[in-house]
Amino acid sequence: MYDFVVVGAGPAGSRFSRRAAERRYDVLTLERGTVGEPLACSGHVSTDIWEFAPDGARAELLQNEVYGARFHVGGPGSDDYPFYKREVVSNVIDRVGLDRLLAEAAREAGADLREDHSVTAVDEKRDRVEVTASTPDGTETFEARMVAGCDGPVSRVRSELGLPDPGEKLQGVLAFAEDDDPGDYVDVHLTAPRFFAWRIPRGEAGVEYGLAAPPGSEPSAKALFEEFTAGYDVETVDFCAGMIPVGPAETVTGRRGFLLGDAAAQTKPFTGGGILYGMTAADHAAREIDPERPSTLRDYEDAWRDDLSTEIRLGHWIRRAYSLPESVQHAGLSAFSGEIGVHMDKPTSFFSKEHLRKLLSGS
Template identity: 80%
Template structure:
């Protein structure tokens, strides 16, 4: 019997598997397809991502360095409101490569990672869980003391454990061009309902265009994306789509199971990104959860919420600004734009002494 069965080898799942294996746990990871595929997430991340990767990952995965963002209330050609630092604030990376690097680190730590294993059922028992999966050789059942649901926004483990859904799911779409653009700024357009569209330069790897919007919006996310790229006069390839969970449910733990990453909606409400939050929660889980003691799941709930709930709560407030009337958005962006001292993963840094001094210096 395994100590942990991890469903999903995205960043959160692989990070947890690596840390648990390093702690001497017997870990099995089941990935429903090929690690990193299909791509459904942006490759724009904070520089903190390298704290979670093995040595040498930055040199292999880095595509571009970003110094700031230009915000637009309208589409391409509309007024720009830049927010920037005189140092690198974020990186653009090979997103598929990140998943594979993290999965490789989990394997190197001793985790047993199996691709093309799709979880179909989870049964909790007094001292273990029984997990059924479709495999290349047919249906197989595995036993573990705990199951970690790291299987994305539409989580089968979450459903099987009877855990509540995220507060909201957005429809995200991505596409890429082969433009050679080593630009220092990403572009953010507040033109999608209740969210935004973006353009991210990836150096000689091309340019990423993306957009997210609530399901059922009219026009839908795909049509909005086509309009957005048409306004930029580009045609994208490698079109990708996926759900973005926003708002963690009231509980992400059951009797012998717990959720991590997108399955737990451990994401930034104002960008939808969840790589850093998911891996942060994974570290808390690896530190607090003892596979023989279901009572330690409460320790995991407290640990990750104590660390991230203020950031998530403030992130919801930031997102509300996306739905303000255009004149109010324009006035706010005009007043606040300029040099910043804010961390892209921690909106509480907006109230840091350093950033408040920066704002006061403009008055």
Template identity: 85%
Template sequence: MYDFVVVGAGPAGSRFSRRAAERGYDVLALERGSVGEPLACSGHVSTDVWEFTREGAREDLLQNEVFGARFHVGGPGSDDYPFYKREVVSNVIDRVGLDRHLAEAAREAGVDLREGHSVSTVEERPDRVAVTATGPDGTETFEAKMVAGCDGPVSRVRRELGLPEPGEKLQGVLGFSDEDDPGDYVDVHLTAPRFFAWRIPRGDSGVEYGLAAPPGSDPGANALFEEFTADYDVDTGEFCAGMIPVGPADSVTSRRGFLVGDAAAQTKPFTGGGILYGMTAADHAAREIDPEDPGTLADYEAAWRDDLSTEIRLGHWIRKCYSLPERVQHAGLSAFSGEIGVHMDKPTSFFSKEHLAKLLSRS
């Protein structure tokens, strides 16, 4: 019997698997398809991502460096409001490569990671869990002391454990052009309902275009994406789509199971990104949870919420600004644009001494 069965080998799942294995636990990780595929997430991340990778990852995965963002209330060609730093703000990376890198790190730590295994049921028993999955060799049931649901926004584990859904799910759409663009600014367009659209230069790897919108929007996310790329006069060919969970539920743990990453909606409400928050929560899970003691699941709940809940709460307030009247958006962006001292994953940094000093220096 395993200590943990981990369902999902994205960043959160691979990170938790690796850290748990490094603590001496026997870990089985099951990935429904091939690690990193299909792509359904942006490759724009903060520079903190390298703290979670092995040596040499940056040289292998980096595609571009970003120094700031231009915000637009309208579409391409509309007035823009730049926010920037004099040093690198964020990185654009090979997103599929990141997943594979993290999965390989988990394997090297001793994790039994199996691709092509689709989980169908999760049964909690008094002293163990039974996870049934279908793989290349047929259907098999694996037993463990605990199960970790790291299987994304539409989580099978969450449903099987009877845990509550995230507060909201957005429909995200992503596509890539073959433009050669080494630019060091991303473009953010506040044109999608209750969210935004983006353009991210990836150096000689092309340009990433994307947007997110609530399901049921009229027009829908796919149509909005086609309009957005048409306005930029680019053809991204086929594009990928996926759900973005926003707003963690009151509980992400059960008797012998827990959720990490997108399955737990551990994401930034103002961008939808979840790589850093998910891996941060994974580290808390590996530190706090003892598979022999279900009571330690409460310690995980407390630890990750203590670390991330304020950032998530402030992120919700930032997102509300996307739906303000255009004249208010223009006024706000105009007032705050310029050199900044904020961290892209930490809304609390808006109140940092560094950022306040940048604001005061403009007056």
């Protein structure tokens, strides 16, 4: 019997697998396809990513360094409001490569990571959990003391455990243009209903264009995306789409199971990004959960919420600004644009001494 069966080998799943294996737990990790495929997430991340990645990852994965963002109330060609730092704010990385490096680190730590294993059922028993997966050779059932659902926004584990869905899901779409662009700024357009569209320079790797909107919106997210990229007069390739969960439910733990990452909606409400939040929660899970003591699931629940709930709550307030009247958006962006002291993963940094000092010096 395994200590943990981890379902999903994205950043949160691989991070937890690695940390749990380093603690000498017997870990089986199941990935439904090939690690990193298909791509369904942006590669724009804070520089904190390297604290979670294996040694040498930066040299292998880095595509561009970003110093700030230009915010637009309208589409391409509209006036912009720059927000910037004098040092690097964020990095653009090879997103598929990140997943593969994190998965390999989990394997090296001792996790048994198997690709092409699609989980079809999860059954919580009194003393164990049974996880059934479709494999290249048929169907196989694995027993473990606990199961970790790290299988994305449409989580099979969440459904099988009867855990509540995230508060909201957005439809995200993205694609790439092949232009060489080493630009210092990302562009953010407050044009999508209740969210935004983006343009991210990726150096020699091209340019990423993306957009997210509520599912069922009219026009659709894909139609909005086509209108957005037409405004930039570009042809894109490698179009992909996926759901973005926003707002964790009141619980992400069951009797012998728990959720991590997008499955738990451990994401930033104001950007939809969840790589850092998911891996932060994974570290809490590996530290707090004893697979032989189901009561420790409560310790995990408390730990990750103590760490991230304030950031998530403030992130919801930031997102509300996306739906303000355009005149108010113009006024607010004009008032606050310029040099900043904000961390892209931490809304609480808006109230930091560094940021307040930047605001006052620019006034």
